[in-house]
Amino acid sequence: MIKKIHSYLKTIWPEFHKHKQNVHLESFYTFTDYWHLWVMSIFILAVTALAPLGFVTLIHYQLIQQSVDSELNLRTEQLTSSTKSSVSFFMEERLNALIFTVNEMGYDQLTKMDGLAEILKNLKLGFGGLSDLSVIDTDGNQVAYAGPFNLEGKNYKNQPWFSESLKRTNFVSEVFTGYRDVPHMIIAVRSIKPDGSFFILRATLDTERLIQTLSSHKTGTHTDIFLVDHEGVLQTPSENYGQIFTRTKLTFPTDQTQTKVIMDKHQKNSPIISAHCFISTHIVSTPFVLVVQKKKAAMMHVWLEMRRNINWTVGISIVLILLVITFASTFMINRLYLIDKTKAETMLQMEQSQQLISIGQLAAGVAHEINNPLAVINQTAGYVKDLFSFTDEPQKAEDIIEHIDSILDATDRCGTITRQLLGFVRQFDIQIKRTCLKNLITDVLSFHKKEAEYRGISVGVSVPDTFPDMETDSGKLQQILVNLINNAFQALDDGCCLDISASQITPKMIKLIIQDTGCGIPEKNLNKIHEPFFSTKQDQMGTGLGLSITYGLVKKLGGNISVQSTEGVGTCFTITLPIKIQEGKLA
Amino acid sequence: MKVILVDDEQKFINMLEKRLAMRQIQADVAFTGDEAIEKVRNTPYDVAVLDIKMPGISGLQLKKELRALNPNLKIIFVTGHGAGLESGEDPAENDIYLSKPLDIDILIAKLNQVAN
Numbered sequence: 001m002i003k004k005i006h007s008y009l010k011t012i013w014p015e016f017h018k019h020k021q022n023v024h025l026e027s028f029y030t031f032t033d034y035w036h037l038w039v040m041s042i043f044i045l046a047v048t049a050l051a052p053l054g055f056v057t058l059i060h061y062q063l064i065q066q067s068v069d070s071e072l073n074l075r076t077e078q079l080t081s082s083t084k085s086s087v088s089f090f091m092e093e094r095l096n097a098l099i100f101t102v103n104e105m106g107y108d109q110l111t112k113m114d115g116l117a118e119i120l121k122n123l124k125l126g127f128g129g130l131s132d133l134s135v136i137d138t139d140g141n142q143v144a145y146a147g148p149f150n151l152e153g154k155n156y157k158n159q160p161w162f163s164e165s166l167k168r169t170n171f172v173s174e175v176f177t178g179y180r181d182v183p184h185m186i187i188a189v190r191s192i193k194p195d196g197s198f199f200i201l202r203a204t205l206d207t208e209r210l211i212q213t214l215s216s217h218k219t220g221t222h223t224d225i226f227l228v229d230h231e232g233v234l235q236t237p238s239e240n241y242g243q244i245f246t247r248t249k250l251t252f253p254t255d256q257t258q259t260k261v262i263m264d265k266h267q268k269n270s271p272i273i274s275a276h277c278f279i280s281t282h283i284v285s286t287p288f289v290l291v292v293q294k295k296k297a298a299m300m301h302v303w304l305e306m307r308r309n310i311n312w313t314v315g316i317s318i319v320l321i322l323l324v325i326t327f328a329s330t331f332m333i334n335r336l337y338l339i340d341k342t343k344a345e346t347m348l349q350m351e352q353s354q355q356l357i358s359i360g361q362l363a364a365g366v367a368h369e370i371n372n373p374l375a376v377i378n379q380t381a382g383y384v385k386d387l388f389s390f391t392d393e394p395q396k397a398e399d400i401i402e403h404i405d406s407i408l409d410a411t412d413r414c415g416t417i418t419r420q421l422l423g424f425v426r427q428f429d430i431q432i433k434r435t436c437l438k439n440l441i442t443d444v445l446s447f448h449k450k451e452a453e454y455r456g457i458s459v460g461v462s463v464p465d466t467f468p469d470m471e472t473d474s475g476k477l478q479q480i481l482v483n484l485i486n487n488a489f490q491a492l493d494d495g496c497c498l499d500i501s502a503s504q505i506t507p508k509m510i511k512l513i514i515q516d517t518g519c520g521i522p523e524k525n526l527n528k529i530h531e532p533f534f535s536t537k538q539d540q541m542g543t544g545l546g547l548s549i550t551y552g553l554v555k556k557l558g559g560n561i562s563v564q565s566t567e568g569v570g571t572c573f574t575i576t577l578p579i580k581i582q583e584g585k586l587a
Numbered sequence: 588m589k590v591i592l593v594d595d596e597q598k599f600i601n602m603l604e605k606r607l608a609m610r611q612i613q614a615d616v617a618f619t620g621d622e623a624i625e626k627v628r629n630t631p632y633d634v635a636v637l638d639i640k641m642p643g644i645s646g647l648q649l650k651k652e653l654r655a656l657n658p659n660l661k662i663i664f665v666t667g668h669g670a671g672l673e674s675g676e677d678p679a680e681n682d683i684y685l686s687k688p689l690d691i692d693i694l695i696a697k698l699n700q701v702a703n
Contacts, residue, residue: 367667368640368666368667369667370667371667371687371688372596372599372667372687374687375596375599375665375667375687375688375689376596376598376599376602377688378687378689379598379599379602379603379606379689379691380598380602382602382606382691383602383605383606386605386606386609390609390610391609406598450640453642454640454641454642454643454645456642456643
């Protein structure tokens, strides 16, 4: 079970974090920075997966927000309209009652002893909402009064409402304190006495009843319904703005008679929906503006609850998506890394195998070159021994010395060859060092010297004296030369030519051309020769890796290789290389 | 037994000729294929000892040319590549291959073998 979990974790745990730089392997990796690849993979997948989710969620929020706002507006507008109707009706009903009373009773009846008290009693019974009733003549004298307050004989000539009520047939006042110093409002109806002068029937409205009428429309604690005058002074108490006569900052365009709903912000900065409308009756306009305010947050708690649920769902989805993306990316990059690692290791093995093959090919030639002087040593030494074994005659010292010199010459030849071989093998160490290309070409060609001689192959080397020393990996450069020169010798018929030339093309680059007059490469194969395992030397045990590895080696040295070939005419490899390899380029 | 030795390695072949002479085997020497063809044309040799790798004509090609002149000529190849067949060798011919450095006793044994 634990093993199972461990093996499962291994598939999703980033294996590439164990990746260690290996100069031999690094150049064979397709990707160098797996951490970057992993992060980019997660980022791209996350953006691709989450962007539509976020976009849809945002649109969803906006749609819901709009529909909720629209619904709230409608409900606030409906509430405002119904409250307006109630308030208008409240005032209109009492005004009509006063008009009826004035028209029915006349001045004399109204001013008769106890007549007004009887009327007030009946009005209270019939309608309610009236505190007192009085009759006032044109001089402002209160000629009759019925009510609980001691206001008999008062003169209202200097009261602002009195002069206003004289100007109009019907009048509804703002809330004011008056003689009683208590906030109240009055309604008044102007009529004509028998002598032709005006008199006013005035009634004080019960403000508590008005406030109750407003409060009866409240739904929950988040609604504030109140009256203000046209200047924004409170006429009834407000939860949001305070007591009567508090000046609010509310303003109302006077040309607007319809109910208007707006989104606003309260002084506490909480969003509110505010609706207002001017109160008027069929009989007379009033100085009141009805204001209905609803706290948006309180009204939207259902929507907010739903949004919280959506947020949770979206949040959990995002976490799940990110987890799945992370696991999937890790799994994929892991697999990619392992495949790439295997490929790199295989390619390194192939390169090393190819090196061994090259050395093997050279070893055959070297063995031949060593065996020839060894054969001379063998026969000369054997002859000297024979001189003493087969004849009794004394041997001349000069003759013996001549034979010994011959043996020494042959050992020198062997020594030269083994030194060349050692020098050649030493180049396989990875190191950047000053390299003389001409010497390197000569060293490689020395192994083919006898073969060229035997087969009558003309080998020309053209490297100008001014050609600079290179700072590069001489082992890799040597491997390139060995592969291409070996290939050329295999392609050349006896008596053909091989030309190797080098020149400096820019201050930083050189060009190396290896040209032969061999069998050439068919045009159909030209594009394939750098592919691994492509070989036309089926009968000669070709691995198909020589040119592929040569191509890789040239790239590692920061250069380029191109080939021109005509079947039956010859092949020309052109290699461009930097004189000084860039730091960190070589692997 | 008349033997012709053909190799471009002059010191080797001169020493070999002298050692064979000490062992009562008369041998002529040729340093190139053309020289060998010329000598075989003029002298009926029994055995030719040929180096395989030589400048100009190779030992294998030379064998064909010499056989054309003397069908009874026996061939012993001497090669610096060691024992074994090289590219172009024909196993059906049953030619003898000896590797350098050469043991004189083995060469004489092979000469006697092919001559008889």
